[in-house]
Amino acid sequence: MLSGLLPVLGVVLMLFSVTMLVPLGFSWVLQDGALAAHASAAGLTLGAGLLMWLAGRRHRRELRARDGFLLVALVWMLLPAAGTLPLLLQLPDLSFTDAYFEAVSGLTTTGSTVLTGLERLPVSLNVWRCLMVLVGGLGIIVLAVAVLPLLGVGGSQLYKAESAGPMKDEKLTPRMAETARGLWGVYAVTAAVCCVAYHLAGMSWVDAFLHMCSTMGLGGFSSYDASFGAFDSPAIEAVAILFMTMAGINFALYFVAVRRRSLAVVWRDVEARVYLLVMAVSVAVVTLFLMAHRVYPDGLTALRHAAFNVVSIATTTGFASVDYAQWPIFAPALMLVLCAFATCAGSTGGGIKLIRSLLLLKQAQRELVRIVHPRAVVPVTLGGRLVPAQVLASVIAYMLAYGAVNLVASFVLMASGLDLVTSVTAVIASVNNTGPGLGQVGPAGNYQGLTDLQTWVCTVCMLLGRLEILSLLVLLTPQFWRR
């Protein structure tokens, strides 16, 4: 089974080595002393990819659906390994555990960090960390829109149905490669605009590039320990809020919107509409709550900090402009719950995805009606479309696996000695690819203080969350490996 995948993995590694030229370029221009590390990393990755391609070339065969699961898992485990190289080569004190955590955190667009003193790192290392978020974000969009629906994981068929609806009218070629290319175009253009907007709002070009990467991927890496607190600029925060919100919407919708030259497509999408509503209401609620508790001297300041930090956490980005863990607990707890539900499928955000939550709500509502009218036939619909029973069953299985992973991982962290709040929120922040939790891993702390075991638990959680859990769990079933 594996040998057939080797050439594909080799190509992916070789492509990945090309992205390493970006930090290498930065290092060259800025003379930050990390040139050798980037060059070696790129060379090693290219070499490894080439070897795999050569070794597997003879076994080349048509890939089947089942290979998809293994391929997705291997790509998301192998790329972080390559991603550690620039970090390990430049920072001799960094352990492989921590470097792998950092790379997984980037490529899964989580944005948790085990590093401190980010300002003192060679700039090109921060470029590499953030670039992994940008690359990971694109990978995830393609995964969610083009790959997972084919594999039928956790109701993701529904995303396809939903987004393929309008897209079919436009004769979007259904093949994976072409879908990927279309998404890539939209993503690249939005990223460029975001970078320019950050610069116009006052960031240096380098900072603009770095934070554009983290914003587009909803990853939350920064080149400052204080994250957006380092800028203290309402204009920069406004740009961030705009692009975080945009990146939390299904990119397939933008693709269609561009073709049709009309944003109505986005607004007509149920999920996107509810998403915007959830964001607006959450910001309003937290603002009022902060005002009621007189956390800030005036309403405008409360609105400013609520808007930035709520959108940042709810979209699973993880930037912070203030230490919101100091707010009365209702607010940060609400933000953490939002990160589990609020983003749209096909975005770079993490979590359960809004469409799944909507579906489950509809299902519960139907059941209430059925209790009163046991013989009534009440179909579950979403956006006027009937939801097949099979999709509902998949979503439910996904939710169960999601709950089980959160529970088990939290208990492992507790057993390893972490306190209740840190354990539970570290797992939530990792599984939902958000980044900061509360307690020891709050916005003012980070993941540096964890033991190796604890770090690995969070690493596995980030991967599980990013790959929609079931597509990894399925690899553990005997049925998968039977011919």
Next chain:
Amino acid sequence: MLSGLLPVLGVVLMLFSVTMLVPLGFSWVLQDGALAAHASAAGLTLGAGLLMWLAGRRHRRELRARDGFLLVALVWMLLPAAGTLPLLLQLPDLSFTDAYFEAVSGLTTTGSTVLTGLERLPVSLNVWRCLMVLVGGLGIIVLAVAVLPLLGVGGSQLYKAESAGPMKDEKLTPRMAETARGLWGVYAVTAAVCCVAYHLAGMSWVDAFLHMCSTMGLGGFSSYDASFGAFDSPAIEAVAILFMTMAGINFALYFVAVRRRSLAVVWRDVEARVYLLVMAVSVAVVTLFLMAHRVYPDGLTALRHAAFNVVSIATTTGFASVDYAQWPIFAPALMLVLCAFATCAGSTGGGIKLIRSLLLLKQAQRELVRIVHPRAVVPVTLGGRLVPAQVLASVIAYMLAYGAVNLVASFVLMASGLDLVTSVTAVIASVNNTGPGLGQVGPAGNYQGLTDLQTWVCTVCMLLGRLEILSLLVLLTPQFWRR
């Protein structure tokens, strides 16, 4: 709609007033000075019941399924109101909010208390508190086995299918009243044996009676602030463990076992078997954990305290023999999670019920197989029986409502100023009818320090949890009230 229910409610109130003769008798014999309170309470309750019966007599009509929901809700809101009378009449400083909380806590067999100095209360008041647990426990068994399956709430049809399976062979009359009578017999005999066993283990007859009530109802009220810590007796704890474990199993099984004169019925039941396994494994895990952390000087002491407190919380009883909140957090957190899952349907325990959890696990497992073999037809079975899709859908709706109630209530408590751990665990302990949470409401604390709003939130949670959530939520749908 309401007028048709009045005579039924009146009869229930009159029957309830009869149970008030028990504490009255205790007060008479023990001369504890609360005689007037009990007599007035019984008289008022009888009078109110009589009035309702008289007022509604003319509107008497056949009750339909939909009346069932309203009746169940009204009974469980009205009886606590009557239950407050002995407390309010004897304790002039007690507010109605607190008295209602205490009565709901008793009748829902939760066992949370807002009272301290229990040793200084008139004994008959403690008798009344504990008796409410015993009465509530019987009510809940009848509700779960005979009423909810008819109403089709949250997959409870399945309990019926499961327990009606063996029972049908025995020609158990399916009518509610006869089922209730059979269960009542089993319950009464077990209670008598439990009382004698507590006395033989060293309790006074009064203590034996009080704690028998709390044990059978899995309620957890005690006449000592220190709960079972006041006895510090391994023999008494062993009796408690035995009867708590027994009360956590579906009473319909005992009923069949008595008829067949064989306990094999219990062991053949999937849910009961998994339940016993979960208890054994949990006790073993916590014992080993306590030993590894050297919480107690030797393994036997660790086993003793783990066995008692784990079984107490996992069965949703809520007795404590030590302040287990001082154990490393892994253990108490695990115990709280168990209380949400571990008890059997048709027992006096609270929570989601093991059968629902098993069903969901099977559903998730099936989905993993389906991902690998998309065209395979894999039915969900439990104990060799096929589970209808409708039952699965009901269970899922129940789980969603359960999750939503926990979330919303936790956030209300947080917004009201409680800390994260207290808020979340108070809600878990209330919704699952367990009693002690962690933080401020931990085994060494109680619910006395809560504000009125916070107390009402917990009261509503106890009622929602006890009535399987959906059967209360359905009253909020417009469909229910439409003719």
